[in-house]
Amino acid sequence: MSSLTTALEKAKLREYPILEEKIKTVIAGLDTFKAFLFECKMAGFSLCADVMGVDYLEYTEFMPERFAIIYNLLNPKNGERILVKVFVKDDEPVPTITDIWRTAEFHEREVFDLFGLEFSDHPDLRKILTPEDLDAHPLRKDFPLGETPTLFREGRFLDPAAFRAGLAGKDAGLSGWRGGSRIDSSLVPQLPTAVPSKER
Amino acid sequence: MAKVKDKQIEIPKLETRAEVVIPQERSQLAGGSGLLHTEIMRLNVGPQHPSTHGVLRVVVDMEGEYVKRVEPHIGYLHTGFEKTMENRTYAQNFTFAPRMDYLHGFGYELAYALPVEQLVGAEVPDRAREIRVLLTELNRISSHLVFLGTGLLDLGALTPFFYTFVEREAILDIFEAIGGQRLHQGYFRVGGVAKDTPDGFEGMVKAFLDGFDAKVDTYEKLFKTNPLFLERTQNVGIMSEAVALDLGITGPNLRASGVALDHRKTTPYSGYEQYDFDIPLGTHGDSFDRFVVRVQEMRESAKICRQALANLKPGHIQDPNRKISLPPREELETSMEAVIHHFKLVTEGYHPPKGEAYVPTESARGELGAYVISDGGSMPYRIHFRSPSFVNLQALPVIGIGGLFADLITVIASLDPVMGDVDR
Numbered sequence: 320m321s322s323l324t325t326a327l328e329k330a331k332l333r334e335y336p337i338l339e340e341k342i343k344t345v346i347a348g349l350d351t352f353k354a355f356l357f358e359c360k361m362a363g364f365s366l367c368a369d370v371m372g373v374d375y376l377e378y379t380e381f382m383p384e385r386f387a388i389i390y391n392l393l394n395p396k397n398g399e400r401i402l403v404k405v406f407v408k409d410d411e412p413v414p415t416i417t418d419i420w421r422t423a424e425f426h427e428r429e430v431f432d433l434f435g436l437e438f439s440d441h442p443d444l445r446k447i448l449t450p451e452d453l454d455a456h457p458l459r460k461d462f463p464l465g466e467t468p469t470l471f472r473e474g475r476f477l478d479p480a481a482f483r484a485g486l487a488g489k490d491a492g493l494s495g496w497r498g499g500s501r502i503d504s505s506l507v508p509q510l511p512t513a514v515p516s517k518e519r
Numbered sequence: 520m521a522k523v524k525d526k527q528i529e530i531p532k533l534e535t536r537a538e539v540v541i542p543q544e545r546s547q548l549a550g551g552s553g554l555l556h557t558e559i560m561r562l563n564v565g566p567q568h569p570s571t572h573g574v575l576r577v578v579v580d581m582e583g584e585y586v587k588r589v590e591p592h593i594g595y596l597h598t599g600f601e602k603t604m605e606n607r608t609y610a611q612n613f614t615f616a617p618r619m620d621y622l623h624g625f626g627y628e629l630a631y632a633l634p635v636e637q638l639v640g641a642e643v644p645d646r647a648r649e650i651r652v653l654l655t656e657l658n659r660i661s662s663h664l665v666f667l668g669t670g671l672l673d674l675g676a677l678t679p680f681f682y683t684f685v686e687r688e689a690i691l692d693i694f695e696a697i698g699g700q701r702l703h704q705g706y707f708r709v710g711g712v713a714k715d716t717p718d719g720f721e722g723m724v725k726a727f728l729d730g731f732d733a734k735v736d737t738y739e740k741l742f743k744t745n746p747l748f749l750e751r752t753q754n755v756g757i758m759s760e761a762v763a764l765d766l767g768i769t770g771p772n773l774r775a776s777g778v779a780l781d782h783r784k785t786t787p788y789s790g791y792e793q794y795d796f797d798i799p800l801g802t803h804g805d806s807f808d809r810f811v812v813r814v815q816e817m818r819e820s821a822k823i824c825r826q827a828l829a830n831l832k833p834g835h836i837q838d839p840n841r842k843i844s845l846p847p848r849e850e851l852e853t854s855m856e857a858v859i860h861h862f863k864l865v866t867e868g869y870h871p872p873k874g875e876a877y878v879p880t881e882s883a884r885g886e887l888g889a890y891v892i893s894d895g896g897s898m899p900y901r902i903h904f905r906s907p908s909f910v911n912l913q914a915l916p917v918i919g920i921g922g923l924f925a926d927l928i929t930v931i932a933s934l935d936p937v938m939g940d941v942d943r
Contacts, residue, residue, distance in 0.1 A: 341637075342877055365764050366780075368879075368886055369905040379894045380873065389890070391877070391905065395764060395778055398785030400879070422767030425913050433601075448597040448942060457602050464606050 344402040352405045353414050356390060360419060364392035364401055367416070370426035372434040376460040384408050386436060390416070412439040433458035559587060562924075566595055573938020577915070579927065586927050589919045591912055596942035604902045608868035609635055609709060612899070617703040619904065620940040622662040625655045626882035628707040630904070633788055634876035634891040639869055641710035641843050646834040648790045650712050653724065653827040654697070656820040660731075661690040662883035663813045670810065670932040671742060674751050679741050686734055689727045696720060709869075710838030724828055731821050739814060752807040756918040756930035759804055766917060767910045770885025771816060772934060775801035775808035782881040793830075794823045806933035813935070843869055868897040884908050884935060908940035
């Protein structure tokens with residue numbers, strides 16, 4: 320145990336429950352975590368290695384909230400690490416930490432993109448990895464993996480069942496291709512009109 | 520220390536915020552003639568291979584000849600590996616892990632294996648550990664060789680590309696012999712490696728390592744004293760230590776700025792504590808340092824490879840625990856129990872107990888770790904890769920501005936982003 324962690328523990332850590340000893344994991348509240356992260360930075364954890372989101376919707380154990388954000392801090396001098404876990408509700412803005420570490424810009428955009436969690440006061444909160452017209456957050460547990468239609472904006476619509484049926488030649492499928500000749504365009508299944516996600 | 524009780528904390532203004540660093544006397548807009556019409560030009564670069572590292576799109580605002588603003592657009596290679604891996608068993612996921620960073624695949628396999636082993640409590644035998652270290656370091660060399668070849672290609676030097684790819688082919692031949700594929704082996708397993716090394720493996724590695732240091736000297740001769748190269752890279756894209764830490768940069772890019780952070784030394788994993796090697800450090804943090812640090816790292820990796828090869832003793836290559844690793848083929852013909860274990864492992868896989876694990880490793884590009892959350896099932900509940908290139912690319916809008924456009928390409932090359940690693 321280094322002096323830095325000891326100092327940190329004396330100062331603040333005691334107020335937070337420690338989950339794991341192997342890599343020290345701490346649970347912090349949504350209102351106080353930013354102050355704690357800043358204190359960690361002052362205590363030597365000057366590199367924010369990672370910010371990741373978790374969706375505990377289908378977890379087998381009870382969790383305080385549906386989502387969690389895990390901040391992964393590193394002391395570059397000795398490789399010490401502390402994980403700070405913050406539980407957040409859906410549709411509840413999380414204070415950004417981009418004013419403490421600039422590196423959090425991309426990380427928070429990633430969490431916003433893949434989980435749909437919003438960060439207040441983020442300088443440039445846009446989607447980062449998924450296509451601009453994908454109207455969903457893929458890493459949420461209720462986002463299905465295949466087997467269900469994926470709705471894009473501008474009316475683009477991908478229905479895997481129809482797509483496979485088209486490949487097997489049973490049905491017109493998405494492209495209207497039935498293995499041989501182009502068929503009448505009226506036989507192509509009508510695409511549902513795009514509905515904004517809020518209404519869904 | 521800040522007052523912790525208050526919700527509103529005072530965060531001091533950091534000095535590491537990027538400012539546009541175009542000197543006023545060079546700026547046409549500030550001091551130019553009022554009769555001339557001047558405006559900022561927006562230039563789109565990409566989205567295909569601006570510097571042969573993958574599909575990166577950069578939107579650049581140019582003020583005359585100088586780069587004023589850089590905005591990277593990523594996601595072209597996003598394949599949703601994390602979501603896919605949540606829906607596959609732990610053993611199946613070894614197929615996906617190396618495909619993210621296609622230049623340092625073994626690094627990803629190792630980063631995935633370590634936390635899963637921590638969760639299931641698998642013991643890795645010595646021989647398997649040394650094979651892993653040996654392959655990971657060989658792969659680091661091959662990754663740096665691609666960096667050096669394509670990086671110098673970006674600067675317009677065609678020759679080094681052919682030199683470095685000769686050695687890279689030798690390494691890929693070794694990988695082909697061991698796993699059957701050149702880039703994505705899927706060779707590691709939880710608790711060891713898939714099968715033992717083929718006959719003649721040690722000879723192949725030894726033959727490669729014997730001549731390698733001389734080859735590195737040749738590479739250095741090709742670029743290190745070349746006045747054109749020095750002119751293009753020295754004092755270009757300077758990243759100070761404070762900026763690097765603020766941006767979360769790790770790996771050779773951080774070490775070029777003078778921070779001795781190498782997870783193989785600071786938090787050793789997979790038996791790295793028994794190897795004797797140095798951490799090359801840069802002083803200025805410019806593009807030149809980033810090139811030199813990686814070339815020196817190749818030598819250190821070769822050193823580790825030699826030690827691992829000398830340590831390689833015959834022995835087990837997998838955890839003997841039949842609940843984790845598959846039984847050998849010959850046992851299946853004689854033992855009913857082996858057949859049952861085989862069936863259970865192949866159809867269902869093992870169930871790590873509930874828990875979360877993260878083991879930081881040092882990939883060729885920086886800190887790489889898999890955060891694995893298990894809910895007791897046979898598939899990871901959530902798996903997140905802390906991918907180094909994703910973070911390192913954030914340096915581009917900060918250190919890529921203020922210079923000529925060609926300097927921006929130098930900076931992209933010297934940061935060594937692998938877009939598969941960025942987008943995952």
